[in-house]
Amino acid sequence: MTVVGVDVGKTRITLIARGSGTKREERPTPRNMSGAEFRRIFNSFMEGVDSPSAVGLSIPGLVDREGLALESAVGIQPMDFSWIEEEYACSVNLANDCDAALLGQKFDLEEYSNAVNVVIGSGIGASVKYGGDILWSDENGSIEPGFMYVGNSTWHDLCGGHYIGDRFEERTGRTKKPREIFSGSSNEADELLEDLKTENSRAIASIINSFAPQILSFSGSVATNQSEFIQECVSRSKELDVHNEFPEIIISGVKDEPGVEGSLVLADRIL
Incomplete structure (x- = not known):
């Protein structure tokens, strides 16, 4: 077969x-x-x-x-x-x-009634399993976590890889690729990274408060290539008003x- x-x-x-x-x-x-x-x-x-x-x-x-x-x-x-x-x-x-x-993550999805996978790549999207059921995006698009508002814009438009370079150019008039920004190559890059950590941590805390996942995983090019950055965002989210028990965290590796x-x-x- x-x-x-x-x-x-x-x-x-x-x-x-x-x-x-x-x-x-x-x-x-x-x-x-x-x-x-x-x-x-x-x-x-x-x-x-x-x-x-x-x-x-x-x-x-x-x-x-x-x-x-x-x-x-x-x-x-x-x-x-x-x-x-x-x-x-x-x-x-x-x-x-x-x-x-979400289906292809390394953990056994059947073991969890609530689970979330966040894809941070050129944009940001997420999939949710809640109460034992996968909330398929074509049936539940209105709850797409990637499009939650963090301040005056969506998480997707603030922190997606495609938009990180745009934000740097708006601030400085110079162009840099996301990987150059993540290297912390200038004071301006460091300032943007600090904002990104704050915005990501708020969004992660909102996901935990909204869906009470027992496991929260991250995949996508930004998440896999910048795992230390994601870990820092997760750590900061613990300091926010997280009402639910903090979930197990998995960040996909580059080869996953x-x-x-x-x-x-x-x-x-x-x-």
């Missing part, structure tokens, strides 16, 4: 097939990728792969899980995935990439791939 997982990112698409053997490929995500381009990438990968029993898709943006479609996303065109069922005579399951990352693993979990859930 072969299952296929596909994790679509803004810069990279990872495809993996597991069955009698394992096949894995990474492809650059085409700019403003169309459905036809995704279809070519998927079909090219499937050459030489045994007929799959199930395919799981981790997709950034607003998805329609029942209709197997991407409705909207930044940098990716809306597209339909139902053709995979027809062409490969298999079952297909898809989810928003944050939801897939919760989105990829989550796509395979989505496939396994069908079987």
Whole structure:
């Protein structure tokens, strides 16, 4: 029995097939990728792969899980995935990439009634399991923690990696990449990092107060590459008005791939 997982990112698409053997490929995500381009990438990968029993898709943006479609996303065109069922005579399951990352974390999700995974990458998103149920983003988008307000703007727009560089440029008139800012290369960078720690810690405390997670995990490029920074934000959140018991904290490593693993979990859930 072969299952296929596909994790679509803004810069990279990872495809993996597991069955009698394992096949894995990474492809650059085409700019403003169309459905036809995704279809070519998927079909090219499937050459030489045994007929799959199930395919799981981790997709950034607003998805329609029942209709197997991407409705909207930044940098990716809306597209339909139902053709995979027809062409490969298999079952297909898809989810928003944050939801897939929660499924693909290293801990056993079934052991927790309340859990949250926060993805801090170019933007910020999160997935929540509460009261034993996953609050799928296409059904519960209004509670998306990444879009909670922290002061006068959303957590996503303040602390997402894409916006950190914009904030530095607004303050200084100079451009720096996020990794240069995190290195603390100037007084201006240090001041911005201090603001980011305050804003992140407030958002983390709000998540704990709102959802009382027993476990809180972090993934995404900023979280994995700046784990000490995230740990400092978590530590500061303890000093705020956290009413619930503080959760277990997990920060994904650089080599961990919760989105990829989550796509395979989505496939396994069908079987």
